[in-house]
Structure formats: C-alpha cells, structure tokens
Amino acid sequence: MSVELRTLVTKVRCKNAGPFWLTVDIFCGTPQAYARVVRGLHTARIATAFDVEACTIKRFDIAELNVVKFSLPRPTVQGAKNDRDMHGASWAALVGEIPI
Template identity: 30%
Template sequence: MTAPLTELADVIRSKNTGPYELTLDIIFTEREQYDLVKRERAINRALIADLYHLPPDDVGEPIFYDPAKAVKVNLRRPLASGSVGDTDVYGAQQHGPLLTMVLPTP
C-alpha cells in the first residue's frame, strides 16, 4: 500500500542552508512510517533528483534523524540566494515537489 506524503508527515518544508544550498525537511507523524521509509530508503537521491529535475550530483544523501522521525536532504541551489533571477531568497517555497511524493506504508 502507498499514501501521499502529505498524509504521512506533520512537517514538509524547505529552507536555505546557505547561499548555495537548500534543505528539505520531512518530519513524519508516526514512528512506524518513519522506520519503514528509513529501512527501505524510500526517500533517496534518485527520487529527489527526479522530483526536482536535478542531476543526482546536485542532491545530497538523505540524513535520517531518529529522535525527530525526520529526514533531511540538501540540494545545490541553481542560483545563489539573492542573485539576479533567484525567485526565493529564503528557500522557503521550494518544498512543492515533495507534496507530490507517494510512499509505501506499513
């Protein structure tokens, strides 16, 4: 079985990691769901690269943080924060592609 990420996580957000990187954060509601995603590596570089139309080299390895039931993924920004053409200086509007993600459920 699968379910949309929006039904499985309390927090889905993006933010600046610095002028050249963005961080994506997902904090799951249930421990069992988090453990399944971590065990199966259901969130991985290839999936994020596909969602964001990026080369895999622009996506960091997911970081799983057990105490918070959270996954963090860093992305290389296509433009430096605040440079000409940047549409999101704070990186707070870049989580949209995550909202389309569907994950296996326990």
C-alpha cells in the same frame, strides 16, 4: 498503494542553508511514518524534483527524531536574477507531492 508524502508526515519544510544550498526537513511524527518514508523516498527522487545530480545530495535519516533530512545545492544561487524563491520555502510543496 502510494500516497503523497505530505499525507504521511507531520510537516515538510524547506529552507536556505546559505546562498548555495537548501535543506529539506521531513518531520514524520511516528516511527511507522518514518520507516515508510525511509523505505519509500529515494534520494534519486529528490534529485529529480530539484533537477540536481543525486550524488550532490546529502541524506540524513534521524531515527531518534523521526526525521529525514536532505541537503542539496540550490537550483539557482539565492538572489540571482532567475531565483524564484529567495528563502527556499516553496520547494516544500513540491516535495510534499512526491508519491511514497
């Protein structure tokens, strides 16, 4: 049975990694939650949510910290006329809704 990612983890955080990149940090809290997220959250799902190509995403599974991290190109350049989130933070809510 799938549940929303945010119900499994301690925190989902998104932020800028410069004007062209975003970073998504998923703090799992426990080794059990971490294992489920690593198994169930595919990079392609993040690509779909952000409307970017999966091959442009860098994924880091950090078992020692129970953290899964993604770095990806921003859908729009920070500060561009059509940028709706200057800090990249609102994407965390979208990621939190992904079923695992």
